[in-house]
Amino acid sequence: MRTFLRKWQAELKRTLTGSPDALPDWSRKFAQGDDPGYFLPGSAVWAVHGGVPTIVGGIRSLLMQTLHPAVLxxxxxxxxFRADSLGRLARTTAWIHALTYGSTAEARSxxxxxxxxxxxxxxxxxGCDGTVKKYSANDPELLRWVHITFTDSFLRTHELWDGPIPGGPDAYVREWAQAGRLMGVESPPESKAALVRELAEWSAEGTLRCDERVSETVAFIRNPPLHPLLKPGYRVLFEAAVLSLDPDYRRLLGLRTASIGPLPLPVSLAARATLAVVRLALGPASPSQLAARERLRRLGVT
Known part of the structure; x- marks a missing residue:
């Protein structure tokens, strides 16, 4: 049993960070640098990004992002992405952690x-109107859609499965707007109300859609090439991501909340239990947090 648990823990860390060890190579950089970075311990960003519901938030944001035909x-x-989905996940995790825990120079790099x-x-x-359009991944509007779906997803899943946010939801949206600005998003939303309003505008203007390509991508997100040890827990977290979506997005994606006939399954409770096990496996503080605290102590920042 102990060998089984160690193998499961190693596969979990490999999936999330690209390394089965406790300290991914990229997180070591966060002990370096000559300034505190954009966010500090006690910030809303540290509270949200330090929680394991971000795993559900990542699944949720991917589902939402597929609805924009240019992004897809x-x-x-x-x-x-089919052959290197875990590598993409690890690289995205590294970027998020660099902005959250790294120095200003590391975040910008x-x-x-x-x-x-x-x-x-x-x-x-x-496009949805049938016309052929050009896209660029660095287009500010496409980056905006990615930013707001990410922000909304991480905020929503934290609200459902974690504790209070220092300063409340508005603080997280306002703080993480810095990530949007660094990526080239012009005037990203800085409150939960503004975030909700922008999402409603995206839905109302008819840009989003679901077609065969979206359905194929959703099917892949539902069943990615994970190690067999991780698949049972992932199924729970995928259903949690679906549950956390607004009904309009579930409808667009062709998804339904889990049920047996007319009876809904206790997905929220199952997700809470699964996330508790993940938190136990990963430990109370991430290697990125520990490295960042090392840098902050060296700089005399409490």
């Missing part, structure tokens, strides 16, 4: 790498 075209045309990767992601897609 970029993923399908320029990435090997990590963002610059993402922007450079996006420079070659260009092409054409068919």
């Amino acid at each position: 075209a970029g993923v399908h045309d320029h990435s090997n 990590a963002t610059a790498r993402v922007v450079r990767l996006h420079e070659s992601v260009n092409g054409k897609y068919v």
Whole structure:
């Protein structure tokens, strides 16, 4: 049993960070640097990003992002997400942690790498009105959709399965707007009300849609190539992500909350239990947090 648990823990860490060890190579950089960075312990961003519900938030944001045809075209045309889905996850995790826990220089460097990767992601897609349009991954409006779906998803899943946020939801939206600005998003929302309003506008203007390509992508997100040890827990967390979606998005994605006939399954309770086990396996503080605290102590920042 002990061997089984160690193997499960190693596979969990490998999936989330790209490394089965306690300290991914990229997190070591967060002990370096000459300034406190954009966010400090006690901030809303540290509270939200330090919680395991971010796993559900990541699934939720991917589901929402598939609804924008230009974003989905970029993923399908320029990435090997089917063959390297776990690598993409680890790289995204590294970027989020760089902005959350790294120095200002590290956060800017990590963002610059993402922007450079996006420079070659260009092409054409068919819009909802049937016309052929151009897209670019560095287009501010596409980046805006990715930013607001990410922010909304991480906020929503934290509200459902974690504790209070220092300063409340508005503080998280306001603080994480810095990530949007670094990526080139103009005037990102800085309150929960503004975030909700923007999401409603995206839905109302008819940009979002579900087609065969979206359905294929959703099917992949539902059943990614995870290690067999992780699949039972992932199924619970996927259903939790579906539960956390607004009904309009579930309808667009062709998804339903889990049930047996007319009886809903206790997905929220199952997700809470699964996340508790994940938190136990990962430990009370992430390697990124520990490295950041090392840098802050060196700088005399409490």
